[in-house]
Amino acid sequence: xxxxxxxxxxxxxxxxxxxxxxxxxxxxxxxxxxxxxxxxxxxxxxxxxxxxxxxxxxxxxxxxxxxxxxxxxxxxxxxxxxxxxxxxxxxxxxxxxxxxxxxxxxxxxxxxxxxxxxxxxxxxxxxxxxxxxxxxxxxxxxxxxxxxxxxxxxxxxxxxxxxxxxxxxxxxxxxxxxxxxxxxxxxxxxxxxxxxxxxxxxxxxxxxxxxxxxxxxxxxxxxxxxxxxxxxxxxxxxxxxxxxxxxxxxxxxxxxxxxxxxxxxxxxxxxxxxxxxxxxxxxxxxxxxxxxxxxxxxxxxxxxxxxxxxxxxxxxxxxxxxxxxxx
Numbered sequence: 001x002x003x004x005x006x007x008x009x010x011x012x013x014x015x016x017x018x019x020x021x022x023x024x025x026x027x028x029x030x031x032x033x034x035x036x037x038x039x040x041x042x043x044x045x046x047x048x049x050x051x052x053x054x055x056x057x058x059x060x061x062x063x064x065x066x067x068x069x070x071x072x073x074x075x076x077x078x079x080x081x082x083x084x085x086x087x088x089x090x091x092x093x094x095x096x097x098x099x100x101x102x103x104x105x106x107x108x109x110x111x112x113x114x115x116x117x118x119x120x121x122x123x124x125x126x127x128x129x130x131x132x133x134x135x136x137x138x139x140x141x142x143x144x145x146x147x148x149x150x151x152x153x154x155x156x157x158x159x160x161x162x163x164x165x166x167x168x169x170x171x172x173x174x175x176x177x178x179x180x181x182x183x184x185x186x187x188x189x190x191x192x193x194x195x196x197x198x199x200x201x202x203x204x205x206x207x208x209x210x211x212x213x214x215x216x217x218x219x220x221x222x223x224x225x226x227x228x229x230x231x232x233x234x235x236x237x238x239x240x241x242x243x244x245x246x247x248x249x250x251x252x253x254x255x256x257x258x259x260x261x262x263x264x265x266x267x268x269x270x271x272x273x274x275x276x277x278x279x280x281x282x283x284x285x286x287x288x289x290x291x292x293x294x295x296x297x298x299x300x301x302x303x304x305x306x307x308x309x310x311x312x313x314x315x316x317x318x319x320x321x322x323x324x325x326x327x
Contacts, residue, residue, distance in 0.1 A: 019051035019095040024120045026050060026327055027317050028111055030102050030263065031127035033059035034303050035293030037085045038310035039125050039317075044092035046318045048327065051095040053102055053111060053119060058082035059129045060150065060294075061303055067154055070303050078145075078154070081303075102128070102263045109288065111263075122326045123288045123317045126276060127310055128260035130294040130301065135167060135253055139224030147230025147250040152176035153302065159185045159250055165233045167221050168254035169193065174202040176252045181209050188214040188246055190221055190235055192255070224251060259295045271297055282313035290317050 019025065027043050029036050032054025043050040061067075061078045068075050076084075100113040105126070111119045132150040134140060140148055149155040156179040166176050169191030177187045189196075189206075194217060196203060206213050216235060222243065223234040233246045259275045269277040269285040276291040278284055278298065284291050292298075292313035293306035321327045 017093060017095050019053070019097050019119055021117055021119055023049070023051075024122065026121065026321055027123045027125060027314070028053060028109065028119055028121035029125045029127060029314075030054075030105075030111065031059075031129060031260075031293070031295075032057040032096075032098075033127065033129045033293060033306060034061060034085060035127035035129070035306040035310035035313070036125075037089050038307040039127060039292060039314040040089050040094045041092060042311045042314035043125075043318065044094055046314070048318060048321070051097065051119065051121075052089075053097040053100050053113065055099065055101045057086055057098075060132065066158060067303065068157065069153065105263045105267060105289070107267070107286070123290065123321055125282075125310075125313050125317055126261075126264055126284075126289065126291040126295060127293045127306075127313070128263070128295050129306075130257040130259045132253060133256040133258055135221050135224075135255065137221055137223055139226065139230075140253070143224055143226055143230050146228060147226060148224060149250060149252050150254075152179040152252055152254075155250075155252075156180050156185070157183055159183065161185065162249040163188070163247060165190055165221075165246055165248045165251040166254055167192075167251060168256075169195075169217075170197040170254070170256075171199055171202055172256070173252075173254040174198040174206055176254045177206055177213060178202070180252070181206075181212060186212050186214075188216060188248065190216045190219050190233075192218070192220050192238070194218050221251070257294070257301070261295055264289070264291075281316040282309060283316060288320060290320075 026048040027050045029039050029052045062082045103114050104112040109121050109124045160183040163186045165188045166173050167190045180187050218238045219235045222236050225232040230250050236243045261274050275297045278291050278296045282290045282292050290313045292309040294301045
């Protein structure tokens with residue numbers, strides 16, 4: 001694979017070193033985020049025949065404007081951190097099926113991609129992460145990373161003293177609001193349905209901040225405005241139909257996350273949120289199928305946790321393959 005420094009053309013990665021569908025790999029890693037890339041490094045260091053199948057690289061990390069809580073970097077953009085991860089993975093010449101979306105995993109193991117390609121392995125490591133549930137309103141996609149944010153842990157410090165909107169009415173929305181309040185931001189919470197769904201302790205914590213928090217119940221975001229960066233948010237009262245403008249510097253979308261567990265639905269145990277149930281060794285309910293990162297039941301969806309879980313899952317897969325004489 002050709003990696004011209006840190007400013008990588010991610011669309012071309014893997015084109016010169018793609019997995020061979022005719023090869024049965026020791027381990028197939030599904031995903032391209034921190035868990036998957038960490039797993040690839042550890043699996044390669046164990047001399048496994050390993051291949052990655054990834055629709056894209058970085059996942060949610062690439063969307064973060066700045067990251068200040070990943071060990072080793074005081075501050076780094078999400079894209080640059082992704083580039084650093086990929087730069088390290090490429091040193092081990094791991095074959096990568098870039099641009100392939102996995103649609104189904106069968107026992108055996110056979111991994112089916114949307115393109116029709118089928119890859120086989122003695123073990124599989126699912127690290128497909130989660131995707132943010134978007135608002136799907138005008139301006140959202142265009143301003144991601146420029147005022148539209150999905151991670152308060154990553155991005156709240158950049159809104160110190162500013163006016164910010166938070167879309168959502170549950171625990172994640174109130175967590176984002178509290179993160180913003182800690183940096184002296186003024187917050188407007190926008191709740192689509194009637195009644196706030198956050199735990200009482202979260203509601204009470206927000207109320208302690210008085211008029212620094214505004215509550216718009218039964219309102220919907222209809223438009224995010226701005227050229228180059230967010231300058232405002234248009235909301236509509238769902239009871240009256242009245243529309244008004246909020247002058248804010250950013251909006252945090254906290255209306256839930258969707259785990260990318262569809263390829264193993266019906267194959268392994270999932271919880272009520274469709275997350276893959278794993279044990280402390282990253283084992284799923286199906287022998288030989290491991291999972292790591294945000295797609296799993298492991299709490300606290302953070303980059304450093306996903307990277308650690310990916311390493312652990314790769315080592316568990318190595319132990320599994322060794323005990324069964326497959327390598």
